[in-house]
Structure formats: C-alpha cells, structure tokens
Amino acid sequence: MVSSEKIIQVIFEAIDELNEQLPKEERLEKSLNKVQFGSGGNIDSLRLVSLMTTLEQKIEEQFGITIAIFDHLASSENDNLFNTVASLADFLVSTMENR
C-alpha cells in the first residue's frame, strides 16, 4: 500500500522542479490545500504539462507504476478533480491501490 505522505513528497519534488522554470513571484507553493491546478489554478497549460509529466516520471521511477495523470486532468469532467496537492495525492493513492 502506497502512503499518502510518500505521494505528497513526490508531488512536492515535482513542484520544486517546476519552480526552477518560474520567476520567484510565480512559483507554486508546497501547500496541501491551496488551489493551484485545474481551472482555479494560475499556471499555464504548458507548465501544467511539464509538472504532470514530471510527476508521471517520478511515480514511474519510484513506484514502477505508469499513470497518465495529465490525460485525467485534461478531461473536462475531471477539471476540478485534483486542483490541490491533497486532492491530487488522494487521486494518485486511490488509482495506485486499484492497480
């Protein structure tokens, strides 16, 4: 069973990597509940591609599981399914447990 804490750690690592591409004032916070992705977030679609693809790579590397997170996010019915780190972590944990 994958722990939520471990997944959150991986998401934060992906955020760190994205933040290297951003000016200080636009960097994402490593906050659990702030709305940062999806329609309420303030990163553009290209940064979202970069963030989610990095996260997919890290999950593949660390857990050996392939999840097309970006494709879930891009689907309109899932627009607000994971717009915070906490909700994204919940989604990942449940997806990984269902594998």
Next chain:
Amino acid sequence: MNPERFRCVLISDFNLDIFSGYLNNNEDLPAVHTTVAPFGQVIPLLMQDDLKLWQNNFDFTVIWTQPEAVIPSFKNLLEYKRPSIQEILGEVDQFASLALNVCDKVKTVFVPTWTFPPYMSGFGMLDMKKDIGIANVLMQMNLRLSEKIDGSSNMHLLDAHKWISAAGKYAYNPRLWYRGKIVFGNDVYKEAVKDIKSALAGIQGLSKKLIILDLDNTLWGGVVGDLGWENIVLGGHDPGGEAYVDFQTALKSLTNRGVLLGIVSKNEETTALNAINNHPEMVLRLKDFAGWKINWQDKAQNIVDLVSDLNLGLQSVVFIDDNPVERARVRDTLTEVFVPEWPVDCLLYRSALLSLRCFDTPLISSEDIDRARMYAHEQQRNELRKSLSSVDEWLTSLGIKILIDELTGVNLQRTTQLLNKTNQMNLSTRRMTENELLDWVKGDNKKLWTFRVSDRYGDSGLTGIISLEMKNDHCRIVDFILSCRVMGRKVEETMLFTAIRYAKGLGLKKIKAEFIPTPKNKPCLDFWEKSGFHISENGRTFTWELDKEYYLPRQVEISHA
C-alpha cells in the same frame, strides 16, 4: 558583451518555452532574458535579414533543431529510404550557411549538435555503417556542421549528446512531444543551461584561472604532519592511492588549458614541501604551482594573500578542500571565490574536477597554454627582485623587450580575448566580439596597437592593448589594457609613449583618457593617478598636452612588427 542581463532569442523547430524558463530563472550568473521565436519557423527566420526580430540586437541566440526538421534527406533516412550522403551533407552545408548568416545579427550564436532519441534502434548492427547507418550519418552531419562554422569566431557548436547522456532515460519523452511539442525532458534543458551559462561567463572573461588546493586528504590521503611524507596515501596498488594520483594528473592536465594551480594548506611548510618534492608518486611538483601559502593562518586570508601575489582577482579562483568547515569559511568570507561542494570519497575527486564547467573559454590561445610556465618565470623574476637593491635595478636586469604591432588577422583572436577578459588594468572595460573590434578599428580616425612583452626569463605573449580615437585637435585613449602578468614593468609607460608619439606626429594638441570605474579596475586608476597626466577635478579624466615630451622608459627596448 558585458550586460547585466544577456538578451537572447531562442530559435527552434520545437517548443523551447520550458528551456526558456530554466534559462531565465537559473540563478547562476550571468543572468539571461530570453525571447522565444515562434517554433517551427527556423529556416524562414534564418533566411530573412530584414525581420523585426533581428533589430533587437540580441547578445546571443540558440538555434536548436531536430535534424529531421531541417535536413529533409535525413528525415528520409529515418524512414529507411536511401538518400545519398552527398545529398544529406549538401543540405547540412545549406543549413550552416543560413546559421552563419545570423552571426552578423547577434553577438554570439550557440548551436546544439543534432541528436536522435536513444530509443530509436535505427539499422541495428548497421547503424554505424558508413553513409548508411543513422548514427554514422548523424555523426558526419555534426562534423560537417562543425567544419562549416569553423571560421566563425562567434558561433559555437555545443555538444548536446552530453546533455542527453546526463539526462538518461527521460532525455526524450514522447509524452512531452504529444502534449506540448516539447522534445526533451527537463534534465536535458538543465544541462544545456549549465553549458550556455558557463560559455557566457567565458565570453565575458569570467572563467576561472586559478585552482587553490588544500593538501592533506585533498592532494593525497592522510595528514602528512602525522604520517610523514613516506606514509601518505598516494599511488601504489591501492584504490585511494590511485585515485589521488589520477586527481593530480587531471589537475596537471588543466594547466595545459591555461589554468594555474596554487596551494593553501594548514601545515608546516617544510613538511608539506618535502612531500611535494620527495614523494615518488607525486604528479604535481613545486614547479607546477604558481604559488603557495602553507602555514597555520586562516585559509581565507591566505587565499587573499596568494591571489594578490599572483596579481589575480578573487573572482578567478576555485578553492578545493576536503574539509567542509574550511569550504564554508571560504565561501562565507570570500563570496567571489567559487567553492564547489566536494565528494567525501576520494575515488570521486577526479570526476568532480572534470565536471566543473567554470574553466570554459571561447578559445584557448598560446598564452593560455603557456600561462603556468609564465608564472614559473614570474617566480624567478621575484627571486631576482629580492636579490637586487632597487626596483629600477631589477627592471634593468630583466632586459624587457616589447614588440609593437597593429591589429592583424594573426593577432585578432588573442587581442579580442585580452580585451574581453582583462579586468584590473582596463581603462574602459569594453567587451567586443572579433568582428566588432575589427569594424571599430577600420572606422575613421581609429588606431590600435598591441604589445608583446618578453624578457630574459621568457615571452609573456601579447599582453597589452592601447587604442585611440582622433577628433579635431585631440585624441582620446579608448582602450588601455594590460595583463596583470606584466603590470609594473614599464609596459604601461611604453604604451603611453607609443600613443603620444603617434598623436604628436599627427600634429594634435592633447591626448585624453577617461577612466570608467568598475568593481575591479582600481589598479588602472592607481596607475593613471601616478602617470604624470593632468587629473581633472572629478579624478576621472587624464590629459597630456602634446607639446610636452613623454619619454620611453629606459629599461625597455621596443621594436615594431
């Protein structure tokens, strides 16, 4: 080329926004501000001279392409068709000629080499077959590109294969391509940023020139004061001993690139020097070091003193020490000194050294190659100085000879290098490319001389530049540049003598120099304040009335090329 923030345009057939983000927000100096040209427009952008984009006077551009996007025959090869190698290389020539066209529009052009994804198996065992295999043809394409741009001083081919190798499995990620037309994974862009930043620093004259080394557990294993030089870990059939020898060999190799070595170590000097002189497996001997401070004083202070002895600036220095406390002390005290984190395991010392990018320069001149030898000569001069009673007697005994020449095709490269890397004895700190300098000299009423200095100990090479701009009845000294290696040997006065004699010959009335201060050129101001020129009220403008004689220093013998 010395702006606060380098302005850059990125040109590519794929989306470089992520790369642009890394380049703009990487905190290492120099800072960069990018403009990303619309992707997929490489050829039209390179072909059209009159585009508004080119009016922005960018400091540099990166032209990063996938080979199949700009070389149509290579795309055919990827589809297992059989284009001829002549056809492919002909297209490479066309691309090179378009890229070279950009050299007139921006100061520096970087072109990453062409790569293709490691997951492509290509022709398998035939992939390196001459003129047929994809890998073989791609190598030929990159070599051809390298040959075609060889004559250009401001276009540099960057080895993207290193970036791909460093990035590993995710160097190419097809998901990024389909989602955002992004070819490479983040790690490739990060490696590219490191190379480009280090290239920019080199072009700015900010590359490192001196490695200052600790001794115990850095150049050899163990504490020589405790073990005695016979028992330090160095060489022999021992992984650590071999690693220290290899580390020393790598350091010695860097001297062939013009990097100097120095020692700052807490030790008894005699004990440490005994080890260096006597241990049979020492690769580095005393003659390989430009200077040393071996005592029990604070290392930061010793670094300051050593750098001052060598007439270098702290910004030129890399400090390598196995002790994290000493590293932190130097890093905190001397912020200009580069102190790399250093591996705990001595088996990793050599690879840590070889991975440093801070020594990169846009060219390696014969002066660079000889720098270590020149500093050894400098030590001999200083020994002589100690033995003589006056500076004057010392200068006379040196037998200084100065060869004066104008800017020529032969010395253009070295002159531009000196112009761009000299900080201390530099009146105006202009930074220019070879083409910019040539254009300037060709302009109306301009004159430039170079000075090559030698003495009984050896040739210090082309180490001085003075340039003039004539206007009405006076002239202005635009550049007054002298390598720190020959400062204080009457070369400064010889440069002024040359300029004044020329200006007199033109019948001019006065010659002026305006000092433009930088954080590093105080030694230049010190010289001018003692030059005998009239000093303006603000202390920045220096004037010589040309009806007064200015004499050639008697210790110097000049000749003209």
